[in-house]
Amino acid sequence: MLNLKDKRVLILAPHTDDAEFGCGATISKLIEQGSEVYSVAFSACQQSVLKQFPSDILITEVKEASVELGIKKENLILLDYAVRTFNYKRQEILEDLLKLRSDIEPSVIFMPTMHDLHQDHLTIAQEGLRAFKFCTIFSYELPWNNLQFASSSFSVVTETHLKKKINAITKYKSQAHRNYANEEFIRSLARVRGTQINESYAECFELIRLKF
Numbered sequence: 001m002l003n004l005k006d007k008r009v010l011i012l013a014p015h016t017d018d019a020e021f022g023c024g025a026t027i028s029k030l031i032e033q034g035s036e037v038y039s040v041a042f043s044a045c046q047q048s049v050l051k052q053f054p055s056d057i058l059i060t061e062v063k064e065a066s067v068e069l070g071i072k073k074e075n076l077i078l079l080d081y082a083v084r085t086f087n088y089k090r091q092e093i094l095e096d097l098l099k100l101r102s103d104i105e106p107s108v109i110f111m112p113t114m115h116d117l118h119q120d121h122l123t124i125a126q127e128g129l130r131a132f133k134f135c136t137i138f139s140y141e142l143p144w145n146n147l148q149f150a151s152s153s154f155s156v157v158t159e160t161h162l163k164k165k166i167n168a169i170t171k172y173k174s175q176a177h178r179n180y181a182n183e184e185f186i187r188s189l190a191r192v193r194g195t196q197i198n199e200s201y202a203e204c205f206e207l208i209r210l211k212f
């Protein structure tokens with residue numbers, strides 16, 4: 001069993017809700033176990049928020065969701081890239097990542113997969129690997145954006161961790177219309193992933209690099 005206790009963990013979230021969907025239960029577990037978890041979101045998608053909500057609502061929501069998962073206020077980093085423009089800003093994003101690397105000195109990274117179909121997610125995965133190639137790297141799954149996903153590593157989670165993930169996602173009222181933003185889907189995926197390793201619940205990750 002790989003133990004990430006006492007490790008400094010950095011989650012790369014292209015958009016404010018990606019960390020919760022991709023690894024919310026694992027974030028909750030790692031914090032409970034004593035890891036120092038940081039999360040950086042590169043965009044609050046102000047350009048694509050539905051009209052009935054204030055354009056900065058995702059900033060409010062990510063703060064609430066992070067509290068639910070146990071992420072310290074000072075460990076949540078919010079950057080201000082415009083949604084769907086990350087590939088035009090590749091070098092700036094890489095420089096931000098290099099600064100985070102020297103400021104935080106993480107040893108474990110969670111990020112989207114190298115096969116993610118969303119252009120912003122792919123940019124973060126590519127630049128994330130470039131910046132953190134000497135760290136352990138796991139890619140989290142977002143099935144609606146993944147054409148393929150290797151089930152190469154699993155984080156066993158409890159009902160409590162899963163409930164924290166569901167509660168965190170529930171904070172995103174502006175995203176509640178998405179067909180994957182509901183308890184039934186989140187529980188089902190955790191059950192499928194748990195069943196693959198003979199546990200009740202799990203989150204699945206593609207292992208990109210392992211340093212131990």
Ligand SMILES: [Zn+2]
Pocket residue numbers: 014015018118121
């Ligand atoms: Zn996203």
